[in-house]
Amino acid sequence: xxxxxxxxxxxxxxxVGRASTRAVLFDVVEGEYRFIAAGQAESTLEAPERDASLxxxxxxxxxxxxxxxxxxxxxxxxxxxxxEDGSGFDAMVVTISAGPPVSSVIVGLLSDVSLESARRLVxxxxxxxxxxxxxxxxxxxxxxIDDLLKIQPELVVIxxxxxxxATRSIQxxxxxxxxxxxxxxxxxxxxxxxxxxxxxEAEVKSLLSSQVxxxxxxxxxxxSLETEDIEPAARILARLSVDIRKKQNKGIELLETWxxxxxxxxxxxLGRMMRFLSAVYAGSRGILCVDLGASAxxxxxxxxxxxxxxxxxxxxxxxxxxxxxxxxxxxxxxxxSPVEVSPGSLKDxxxxxxxxxxxxxxTREDQAMIHALSRQALNLSVKSAQRSFPPHVPVLKxxxxxxxxPILACGSALSDVTRPGVNLLLILxxxxxxxxxxxxxxxxxxxxxxxxxxxxxxxxPVQVLESGAFLSAGTVIAPVVFANFGxxxxxxxxxxxxxxxxxxxxxxxxxxxxxxxxxQTGRLMLQPLRGADVGFGQGRSGTLxxxxxxxxxxxxxxxxxxxxxxxxxxxxxxxxxxxxxxGGA
Amino acid sequence: MKAPIHxxxxxxxxxxxxxxxxxxxxxxxxxxxxxxxxxxxEASWAREHILLDxxxxxxxxxxxxxxxITCRNDDRLPANSVIAVGxxxxxxxxxxxxxxxxxxxxGGQVLLEVGMNKLELRAGFPGTVIDIxxxxxxxxxxxxxxxxxxWGNNRSDSGQLINLADKPNSILSAxxxxxxxxxxxxxxxxxxxxxxxxxxxxxxxxxxxxxxISQELIQTAREMRYPxxxxxxxxxxPMNALAYKLLSTNAKREVxxxxxxxxxxxxxxxxxxxxxxxxxxxEQPPQSVEFSPGQQVRMRRAPSMGSIGTxxxxxxxxxxxxxxxxxxxxxxxxxxGESVIVPxxxxxxxx
Numbered sequence: 008x009x010x011x012x013x014x015x016x017x018x019x020x021x022x023v024g025r026a027s028t029r030a031v032l033f034d035v036v037e038g039e040y041r042f043i044a045a046g047q048a049e050s051t052l053e054a055p056e057r058d059a060s061l062x063x064x065x066x067x068x069x070x071x072x073x074x075x076x077x078x079x080x081x082x083x084x085x086x087x088x089x090x091e092d093g094s095g096f097d098a099m100v101v102t103i104s105a106g107p108p109v110s111s112v113i114v115g116l117l118s119d120v121s122l123e124s125a126r127r128l129v130x131x132x133x134x135x136x137x138x139x140x141x142x143x144x145x146x147x148x149x150x151x152i153d154d155l156l157k158i159q160p161e162l163v164v165i166x167x168x169x170x171x172x173a174t175r176s177i178q179x180x181x182x183x184x185x186x187x188x189x190x191x192x193x194x195x196x197x198x199x200x201x202x203x204x205x206x207x208e209a210e211v212k213s214l215l216s217s218q219v220x221x222x223x224x225x226x227x228x229x230x231s232l233e234t235e236d237i238e239p240a241a242r243i244l245a246r247l248s249v250d251i252r253k254k255q256n257k258g259i260e261l262l263e264t265w266x267x268x269x270x271x272x273x274x275x276x277l278g279r280m281m282r283f284l285s286a287v288y289a290g291s292r293g294i295l296c297v298d299l300g301a302s303a304x305x306x307x308x309x310x311x312x313x314x315x316x317x318x319x320x321x322x323x324x325x326x327x328x329x330x331x332x333x334x335x336x337x338x339x340x341x342x343x344s345p346v347e348v349s350p351g352s353l354k355d356x357x358x359x360x361x362x363x364x365x366x367x368x369x370t371r372e373d374q375a376m377i378h379a380l381s382r383q384a385l386n387l388s389v390k391s392a393q394r395s396f397p398p399h400v401p402v403l404k405x406x407x408x409x410x411x412x413p414i415l416a417c418g419s420a421l422s423d424v425t426r427p428g429v430n431l432l433l434i435l436x437x438x439x440x441x442x443x444x445x446x447x448x449x450x451x452x453x454x455x456x457x458x459x460x461x462x463x464x465x466x467x468p469v470q471v472l473e474s475g476a477f478l479s480a481g482t483v484i485a486p487v488v489f490a491n492f493g494x495x496x497x498x499x500x501x502x503x504x505x506x507x508x509x510x511x512x513x514x515x516x517x518x519x520x521x522x523x524x525x526x527q528t529g530r531l532m533l534q535p536l537r538g539a540d541v542g543f544g545q546g547r548s549g550t551l552x553x554x555x556x557x558x559x560x561x562x563x564x565x566x567x568x569x570x571x572x573x574x575x576x577x578x579x580x581x582x583x584x585x586x587x588x589x590g591g592a
Numbered sequence: 593m594k595a596p597i598h599x600x601x602x603x604x605x606x607x608x609x610x611x612x613x614x615x616x617x618x619x620x621x622x623x624x625x626x627x628x629x630x631x632x633x634e635a636s637w638a639r640e641h642i643l644l645d646x647x648x649x650x651x652x653x654x655x656x657x658x659x660x661i662t663c664r665n666d667d668r669l670p671a672n673s674v675i676a677v678g679x680x681x682x683x684x685x686x687x688x689x690x691x692x693x694x695x696x697x698x699g700g701q702v703l704l705e706v707g708m709n710k711l712e713l714r715a716g717f718p719g720t721v722i723d724i725x726x727x728x729x730x731x732x733x734x735x736x737x738x739x740x741x742x743w744g745n746n747r748s749d750s751g752q753l754i755n756l757a758d759k760p761n762s763i764l765s766a767x768x769x770x771x772x773x774x775x776x777x778x779x780x781x782x783x784x785x786x787x788x789x790x791x792x793x794x795x796x797x798x799x800x801x802x803x804x805i806s807q808e809l810i811q812t813a814r815e816m817r818y819p820x821x822x823x824x825x826x827x828x829x830p831m832n833a834l835a836y837k838l839l840s841t842n843a844k845r846e847v848x849x850x851x852x853x854x855x856x857x858x859x860x861x862x863x864x865x866x867x868x869x870x871x872x873x874x875e876q877p878p879q880s881v882e883f884s885p886g887q888q889v890r891m892r893r894a895p896s897m898g899s900i901g902t903x904x905x906x907x908x909x910x911x912x913x914x915x916x917x918x919x920x921x922x923x924x925x926x927x928x929g930e931s932v933i934v935p936x937x938x939x940x941x942x943x
Contacts, residue, residue, distance in 0.1 A: 153641055362892075373893065
């Protein structure tokens with residue numbers, strides 16, 4: 008018997024990405040929701056089509072072919088709900104990451120209070136912050152106006168004032184926003200989200216509502232100095248982001264109609280899924296999800312009491328990729344390349360790739376560059392997100408990640424399950440997780456779609472998650488230690504369910520594996536040496552029950568942080584060795 | 593699979609919308625024949641604004657300040673004009689610091705726009721106005737050769753084409769530029785230093801067509817006041833054979849460069865237009881087609897980036913590339929005979 012709240016409802020979840028659009032069918036099988044199949048087509052946001060709905064229709068048509076069911080009518084419109092002849096489906100949800108980042112500015116009071124919270128809020132969707140206006144800003148009001156006119160932001164987020172607190176200072180900040188907006192052509196006026204002092208609602212409305220493109224008010228993201236509550240505002244911002252996309256692309260409105268309003272930015276939907284997962288699963292360790300694709304790099308971390316979401320379009324591997332040089336030098340990026348590439352070649356490559364973001368690597372040198380870039384982009388993203396992690400979450404050493412288990416990976420750059428070793432090494436290099444963590448690849452990029460589906464049907468994500476739709480890459484053991492290269496830092500003994508056992512002696516600077524196939528479990532005894540810490544305490548031994556995966560148990564003996572040799576030849580040889588250890592090259 | 597199209601066409605109908613980013617006055621008329629440098633629309637915009645806070649300066653309420661402000665919306669005021677007078681025996685006066693136009697008055701404040709700039713929109717290429725975009729610009733149609741590029745520095749101009757590319761990968765140096773080229777558009781392979789770009793500005797040239805540009809020169813190229821159109825990409829790439837042949841055989845003709853940046857959302861690309869007379873009816877070229885054998889294609893990424901070839905086979909299913917990716921792919925015979933397997937997403941059809 009189906010146990011869905013919406014009895015037996017078949018659901019198509021659509022993700023409109025920069026390069027491709029995917030339609031995924033979830034349906035009830037033997038009383039539980041399952042991921043059935045996916046259809047894919049090129050996205051059609053860009054010229055010449057400039058209509059996102061065309062790509063969605065194509066993806067649904069391809070899904071029809073895969074599952075042998077009819078989902079579109081003669082006019083290629085979705086058949087909603089299911090007809091008596093079995094054609095069609097019951098519900099649709101949409102996530103969207105395609106499109107240029109929304110140009111945004113932040114207005115607030117104090118840089119380390121409301122402006123910091125506003126930055127975190129803006130980073131929950133595909134926004135790029137072009138300017139920040141605060142109390143300590145020395146620009147005059149008319150200079151604010153000129154700067155706003157130059158930027159022509161699509162979104163202005165205003166924060167500041169605790170509930171019932173300051174009003175005069177905020178009022179002063181509203182004036183230039185209203186005036187600048189008034190001076191813009193009506194079709195270019197920004198959407199404004201006010202997420203500050205809740206006592207100012209009437210004043211904000213009277214000062215801004217007739218002058219800006221649209222005005223939304225949310226609960227205060229900083230109701231008191233000590234409290235930050237971003238989620239209600241993030242939800243409104245997600246809605247606003249979709250409205251902004253609607254203005255940019257004619258097909259989005261149609262998608263909104265088909266999905267009955269269940270349309271969300273992909274990053275926000277992923278964050279919602281992680282909030283759900285962390286509420287259910289997070290214990291003493293957090294849960295981490297990384298998504299690296301063309302539109303953005305997304306970091307979503309769930310702790311027992313808080314979830315953090317960072318959507319970073321500046322670190323996406325698509326049209327914004329050349330901007331990575333604003334955050335890292337070509338030499339820094341290329342230290343991860345196993346083949347020799349000159350910094351000049353990388354810079355030219357970045358420009359070419361940003362011109363044609365949908366193109367893929369067809370040579371080893373190209374692939375080496377894109378893998379090096381992926382590592383740098385992910386590393387920069389996680390460092391950015393780390394600023395928002397709860398301060399009391401323990402870390403073994405400053406700058407390292409806290410303990411996360413599991414680590415989930417999705418996005419076009421990470422979810423290719425045909426090469427789990429390549430993806431796992433990328434994750435290990437970029438994130439440098441510590442202790443014990445199972446790494447799970449979301450090979451069908453289901454997590455954001457389940458986040459969007461949760462609103463429509465809360466049972467679907469729970470049941471799909473438990474249905475084995477994800478691939479375990481393996482359990483990673485990453486001791487925090489520094490020792491001489493080649494010296495033994497860890498002894499491990501793995502006892503399989505059938506009583507047999509395997510042993511490994513982990514040398515500093517190496518990556519080694521012990522087989523433990525997916526679906527199997529084993530007991531792993533760890534004996535750290537030379538003061539290594541795998542999470543039991545410095546030099547302390549311990550035993551764990553672990554699950555298998557495509558690569559079994561992976562011992563990352565490179566220490567934390569990873570120190571790459573400065574000699575380029577030796578460095579490249581070492582990277583190749585690590586690749587071979589995980590079955591990739 | 594749908595293929596994007598990169599236009600390199602010896603004769604076609606070209607229809608382009610020419611519009612200003614802000615509203616203004618359109619001078620072009622329907623069916624008017626225009627030259628490349630004709631101004632078809634113009635608008636003015638303010639570089640700066642000045643906010644005069646009368647209430648605060650005079651220490652009075654906003655409603656009283658509003659009553660004491662003597663200027664009105666849209667007033668054009670010279671510098672030092674009195675816009676409000678305070679109270680008292682010797683009342684303080686608030687004056688405009690600069691010449692400007694009153695944009696808005698209210699809340700005890702006056703907002704002035706100052707430093708007016710004029711924006712002139714030129715036709716960009718000779719043709720006929722076939723539609724007017726009220727307040728914004730016009731749609732112009734012409735016939736001629738069309739070569740699309742991949743990068744432009746957001747300028748436009750027209751002039752006589754001079755070919756300084758003996759071969760598709762010729763390198764242009766400052767020494768090859770002289771006063772006889774004044775007002776011309778020069779085509780070459782690549783430029784290796786910013787001195788050459790500066791020398792072209794000093795001649796002055798009216799435009800430069802390059803096969804490629806390196807990352808180091810991008811900033812200088814953006815600062816040049818003449819248009820630069822890059823036909824093939826970034827790094828050290830020769831000009832693709834089709835563009836090279838088409839441009840070099842049209843040397844000494846008038847050409848128009850519209851070095852607008854590539855915008856994948858609107859479809860805008862930098863373009864080289866060579867107007868050619870034609871009396872018949874020519875269709876506009878399509879914007880996308882399905883990949884099929886026999887098509888001329890251009891490689892957008894390594895291997896053989898920038899090269900033109902013929903798509904000889906669209907392979908069924910997915911093909912494993914050297915790096916391990918599994919993608920829809922095709923076999924392309926590059927000019928010169930070599931055959932390579934290329935992901936279809938790395939190709940664009942030339943036509």
